[in-house]
Structures are given as structure tokens and as C-alpha cells.
Amino acid sequence: xLVKSWTCPPPRITADRILRVHKYRDVSSIRPIIxxxxxxxxxxxxxxxxxxxxxxxxPIKSLDNRFLKLEHGITFESEAFQRHLTGCDxxxxxxxxxxxxxxxxxxxxxxxxxxPLEALFLExxxxxxxxxxxxxxxxxxxxxxxxxxxxxxxxMGPGYDYPAPIGDGRVTWDLWQQKELFEMFGEKxxxxxxxxxxxxSPKMSRSxxxxxxxxxx
Amino acid sequence: MSDPELKIPEGWEERxxxxxxxxxxxxxxxxxxxxxxxxxxxxxxDVGIDPRVILDDGLFPGFNVQGERFSExxxxxxxxxxxxxxxxxxxxxxxxxxxxxDEKPLGTFIMGTVLGDMHDIGQSIVxxxxxxxxxxxxxxxxxxxxxxxxxxxAEHNADMIGFxxxxxxxxxxxKVTIDEFVKAGHRDKVHILIGGAPTTQEWADECGADGWGxxxxxxxxxxxKLITEKRAAWA
Numbered sequence: 089x090l091v092k093s094w095t096c097p098p099p100r101i102t103a104d105r106i107l108r109v110h111k112y113r114d115v116s117s118i119r120p121i122i123x124x125x126x127x128x129x130x131x132x133x134x135x136x137x138x139x140x141x142x143x144x145x146x147p148i149k150s151l152d153n154r155f156l157k158l159e160h161g162i163t164f165e166s167e168a169f170q171r172h173l174t175g176c177d178x179x180x181x182x183x184x185x186x187x188x189x190x191x192x193x194x195x196x197x198x199x200x201x202x203x204p205l206e207a208l209f210l211e212x213x214x215x216x217x218x219x220x221x222x223x224x225x226x227x228x229x230x231x232x233x234x235x236x237x238x239x240x241x242x243x244m245g246p247g248y249d250y251p252a253p254i255g256d257g258r259v260t261w262d263l264w265q266q267k268e269l270f271e272m273f274g275e276k277x278x279x280x281x282x283x284x285x286x287x288x289s290p291k292m293s294r295s296x297x298x299x300x301x302x303x304x305x
Numbered sequence: 306m307s308d309p310e311l312k313i314p315e316g317w318e319e320r321x322x323x324x325x326x327x328x329x330x331x332x333x334x335x336x337x338x339x340x341x342x343x344x345x346x347x348x349x350x351d352v353g354i355d356p357r358v359i360l361d362d363g364l365f366p367g368f369n370v371q372g373e374r375f376s377e378x379x380x381x382x383x384x385x386x387x388x389x390x391x392x393x394x395x396x397x398x399x400x401x402x403x404x405x406x407d408e409k410p411l412g413t414f415i416m417g418t419v420l421g422d423m424h425d426i427g428q429s430i431v432x433x434x435x436x437x438x439x440x441x442x443x444x445x446x447x448x449x450x451x452x453x454x455x456x457x458x459a460e461h462n463a464d465m466i467g468f469x470x471x472x473x474x475x476x477x478x479x480k481v482t483i484d485e486f487v488k489a490g491h492r493d494k495v496h497i498l499i500g501g502a503p504t505t506q507e508w509a510d511e512c513g514a515d516g517w518g519x520x521x522x523x524x525x526x527x528x529x530k531l532i533t534e535k536r537a538a539w540a
Binding site for chain 2: 198284
């Protein structure tokens, strides 16, 4: 199976967005020292973040109420699949990161320089960057697969919960299944590693899947 | 909601020197002016004010009022962090003097992120706040094995342990770690606080913790309260 790569320049994050994450509703009345710190990290994050994604798709063997079985023997389990992946014939998995430099700088700001505000804002900027880069990546994938006559399902990932197939409740896709998601890439080297407890490293990383269906006009 | 006012320590004039004023230091801590806070604490030391008095009368009022504002959601974590930096600038000068006077910290707190969890900014912020509140904090970092928490607690005669978890896969290790303290016969010697995004008061109750630090100031306030409750002594 072919593992493909994708990258993009780090998307620009605004100071207002960082400040809103930290509960400032009226960003016009924020103290200058705090605004300045937020503005500075918007520049700094551009030097520290480098979006890097890998992705692969594997045919789906079967999907029932609970189990999604792939060719090559990998099985995922969640009631959430029924609602979002029914009708899909392939499953695309991806891992993405903005790299380790931001994590290292955040810790250095806390432990060595004692600049906790800058560390907090940089961490937030990193989080916003990986979120934004993941959306850009999804847009790229949708265009790539659309050009081949396919469409992608909702993005899903282990550790998140989704509307239940029946009723108003929600169902979880267990985070432990990150292991199976990473196994989809076989022995290929990835820019993200997974710990025994399913924590991704670098911390600013994302993983997930899309179902792929043939597009009918 | 009313903005909490800075509480002026009663009788501060008697504990300072003639013509002394603390208002500028209170304001420096409150406003997060770490350079000026450092300067004012140095002046206070130079004129011979007792370091304990500098801490209680000079530094804590600004820190405490910001803590109250944070609890009331009038200010947010960024303001608390700049206050923390100003507080630390002053504390760095008086801590060696407090130690030389054989002044004990409010308590000894072992902090870390549970086994398997690599997230650390949250617990680093709690560490900063606890240190500012007068605790000695030994931060074990991330991915800390239960045995390491127990060893550190015994080594430092800890009063409190705090562990955070940020993942649904690792939160269970908070309970595992508490269970290990029970098995080792040390549970009654320490107060245990938990925190982290997937945690709740219900989980704290279920896993056998003494409290839940929902945010940095809740953790500090809880630690300040629990430290007054006596625990069994370390051998």
C-alpha cells in the first residue's frame, strides 16, 4: 500500500484567535502586555511549525453494527461507524504533525526562561495551527479524491465521540484504537510516534480516518 | 459580580520600617510588573524587613486578589501567569532568606503527570501557582510511574501529591497510582489531588482522591485548605 505525503506552509494564526481561546470575549479591551505576548507568538509559531501529513487507504472488507474490518486483518470497533461509514469501500487513515520544535520551545519557556504566559500562548498557537493545518489537509484530500470520482466521509478519530446510530445519545471510538490506526501504515516511517498509552508525539499531532465512497452523479 | 478588592494586611505598618509603603509592590504583583516587583522586594530586604513579612505583607496581597478575580472569572489564566511571574521575581530573592531563617514552606507537594501521559503545560501552571502560594513543589514531569510518585513522596516527606492526566487512556492511572499508595501503606500520609481535562469531581470521588483541581486556582485553594488537615506522619 502506498503511503502518501502532504505538507503546507504553517497557516497564520491571529492574536485575537489565541485570546478568544483564553476566554477574552472583548479583545479590544485586553491589557497591552497580554495582547503583545499573543501577537509575538503568532510570528514565532511560523518558525516552529511545519505541517507534515502521511496518509494511506485500505479496502474495507466489511462493516456491521459495530465492527469495521479492513483487508489485511485490521479491525476497528465502534457503534459510530454505522452512521458515518456505511457505503464506504475504502478507509483512508492519516497522521499529521507540526513537528517537535514547538513542544520543545514551550517547555523551555516554562522551565528555563520562566515565561509562562509566552509558553501558554505558544502552546495555544500550536494547537490552533495543527487544527487549521488539519482542515487544510482535509480540503486537499477532498479535492484529490473528487478528481478521481470519490468523495470522503466525515473525519473520524479514536478518542472522540459521535452521534449514536439511533437516538440522541453519543458513542465513543475508543482512544486505544490509535494502535490499529497506526498499524494501517505498516512499517513505514511516520513523523508521529505513538506511546504505549496511545499518546502521540510530538504533542501537536492529529490522526484520523475518512471513509471513501464512489461519487455518483 | 463585584470586583474583589485587595485586602490590606492588618497592622502591616508595625511589621515594616518607618515610612515604608507596600502599595507599589501590591500593584506590581497585581499588574504583573516583574521588574518592579523584584526591585521593591530588594529594597525591602536592604532596609531589613523580615523576609516572612515581605512575603505575607508585600507579595501575597496582590497575588491573592488576582486569585480571587480568577475564581470569579473577572480575569483569566494569562493575567494569573503575569502575576505569577512578578511574584516569582520577588520570591527568588526571599526564598534563600526564608530557608536561612529555618522558615518552613506551607507544605511539600509532589506533582506529575501520570504514567503514559506526556502533556505538561497544565501541571506546569499549577506548579507555578502552588509555589507562589508558599508550597515547595517537586515536579516529577510527565509519564511518571506510580512507584516514582511513592518514592518521591517518601523521600521528601510529602504532604500532598497531585497528578494530572489529559488522555482518556491515561486518566485511569490516577486511580492506579492512588491504589499503589494504599498498597504501599502511605495513603493516610498524603492528601491526593487530581486534575486534567478529562477529570471531574465525580471521577475524583470514584478514584479515591481527596480533591479535584478543576483549574489552577481551584488546585491552589484546595491545597491551602487540605494542608490544614492533619495526616499520618512519615516514619
